[in-house]
Amino acid sequence: MVTLPFIKNSLISIDIGFRNIKIVEVEVGKNNEIFIKNFGIASTPKGSIKNGAIKDVKSVTNEIKKVMNEINVKTKNAKIVMSGTNIISRIFLIDHIPGQDLSVAVRNTISQNMPIDMDAHQIDYKVLQELKENGSSKLKVFVTAVLKSIIQSYIDILIELGLKPISVDIPANSTAKFFNRDIMVNENETWFKKKKYSKLSQNTFAVIDFGSETTIVNILRDRVLEFNKVILRGSSNIDEAIAAKLYKKLDESERLKKIHGMELPETNVSEEQEIIYQCIKGVIDDIAKQIYQCFEFYEKRCYGDKVGKIYIIGGGSLLKGLRDYLEDVFTVPVYPVSLLSIEGIEINQGLDSERLNYLINSVGITL
Ligand SMILES: Nc1ncnc2c1ncn2[C@@H]1O[C@H](COP(=O)(O)OP(=O)(O)OP(=O)(O)O)[C@@H](O)[C@H]1O
Ligand SMILES: [Mg+2]
Structure with a gap:
């Protein structure tokens, strides 16, 4: 028997959050097993995302470029996860009529039930289930709609970085892909x-x-x-609440949040801790x-x-x-959840495992 050489696709995956941009370079094996070669986390420039779209492509790409250089990314193929705001998702029950064009039925249902401009939005749907309601056959359909202009702002990022866009995804999809795998918990x-x-x-x-x-x-x-x-x-709303009550700066408030969390000592609670x-x-x-x-x-x-x-x-x-x-x-x-507990994901030794659990969504879209 001849064994074929192991074919691996390299990918860079970028998850743009309001606070942090997560960048991961992975190799995808032929059975969809993932090897995380390297990763980096950049700070999202303040005010660069508005209503889910990238408003300041230059400053965002500059931050990403710095991290890509630090972790020495080689591949050009790129996937990106957009910020979670301004994505509409709904579930509909649609009459199941054999032979009908489902995409037309979905579009009709959306235009009757969702107050959106159909031409300006990218609409995707997935049939979840076939069921009977009052004797008639229905399809349960999960629909998402995102403004095309928002998607374009993410493609612009990849192009500006000199990368080849493979996909722009919503966080829900990358999470769903990730949790499709077996998760080992103790x-x-x-x-x-x-x-x-x-x-x-x-x-x-x-x-x-x-x-x-x-x-x-x-x-x-x-x-x-x-x-x-x-x-x-x-x-970040916690930081703001602490800052307002204790008259502290936001970064100091964030630090206090991380130190104390929701755990109060049994005795000798200071007034500050209580607040x-x-x-x-x-x-x-x-x-x-x-x-x-x-x-x-x-x-x-x-x-x-x-x-x-x-x-x-x-x-x-x-x-x-x-x-x-x-x-x-x-x-x-x-x-x-840590990446270490997911089947079929291997991690380059020596990577900082503490920070790995930021990466669920960026790894999710590579699956
Ligand atoms: N140890 C900790 N305890 C509490 N909060 C923490 C801790 N470490 C990080 N955070 C908080 O996590 C947040 C950043 O998380 P994350 O990178 O997932 O956000 P993001 O993806 O950029 O945001 P969004 O998903 O809203 O766009 C910050 O508000 C930070 O203060
Ligand atoms: Mg996020």
């Missing part, structure tokens, strides 16, 4: 052992991306994305309330199920005590 330390609640079905789970300006809620059933919503609050705790709790409570509303909406209005577990990703998920807090609020197990 069952010994799961929440059920700790807290003995009845076991919910875990086929329906949420992936929540705690970003700096946004919190993105994704719900997957049987590993298929069925719900997505971007909450316009994030970890910081209340500020963090205020923002997280507000976000948790909106997450709860998403779960309810998904269950009641999107023909969904109860969410049986939650994965947390994004820089804001590193907040101390967040996991326990969310487990108490939602009474389901909550797992932080």
Whole structure:
């Protein structure tokens, strides 16, 4: 038997967040296994993203170029994940008429139900399920719409960098691709052992991306994305709350947030610690309330199920005590995710593993 030489495609993948731009160079093997060669994180220039579009292509590309040089990126093929704001997603039930052109039916449904300019938007859809309602056959369809001009601003970035654009994706898609793989969690330390609640079905789970300006809620059933919503609050709102209460600068407030988190010592709590705790709790409570509303909406209005577990990703998920807090609020197990626990992903030794969990979305689109 002749074995063919191992063919590997190199890719650079860029995830543009409000705070950080994550850049990863990967090799994709023939069975879709991923090798993370290198990565870097750049600071997003302040004010360079407005309403989901890149407003200042030059300053963003300059930051990316610096990091690409530092990590010595060789490949030209590039994928990019856009910022989460200004992406519309909805679920519709459409009559299933054999022989009909589904894309036309989807467009008709959208134009009747969504207040958007159809020509200005890029519309994508996916059939989730075929079902019966009142005796007639329906298709459950997941639709996303993004302004073409926003997509173009991301293509401009890749072109300005001298890269070859392969795709522009929305965060929900990259998250969904990522969580399509087997995730290994250590069952010994799961929440059920700790807290003995009845076991919910875990086929329906949420992936929540705690970003700096946004919190993105994704719900997957049987590993298929069925719900997505971007909450316009994030970890930077905590910095602002602390800054306002303690009259401190934002970067000092951010530092205090990272040090203290949501964990209060049992004794000798200083007044400052108490204030910081209340500020963090205020923002997280507000976000948790909106997450709860998403779960309810998904269950009641999107023909969904109860969410049986939650994965947390994004820089804001590193907040101390967040996991326990969310487990108490939602009474389901909550797992932080690291790239190390995903099947088929290998990582170049010597890379800083602490920072790897920022990369879920940028790695997700390469899959
Ligand atoms: N240890 C930590 N504790 C609490 N918060 C943290 C910690 N480390 C990072 N963060 C917060 O994570 C945020 C950055 O995360 P991330 O890079 O995922 O955001 P982003 O993708 O740029 O934002 P967005 O997704 O909203 O566009 C910052 O607000 C930062 O303060
Ligand atoms: Mg992000």
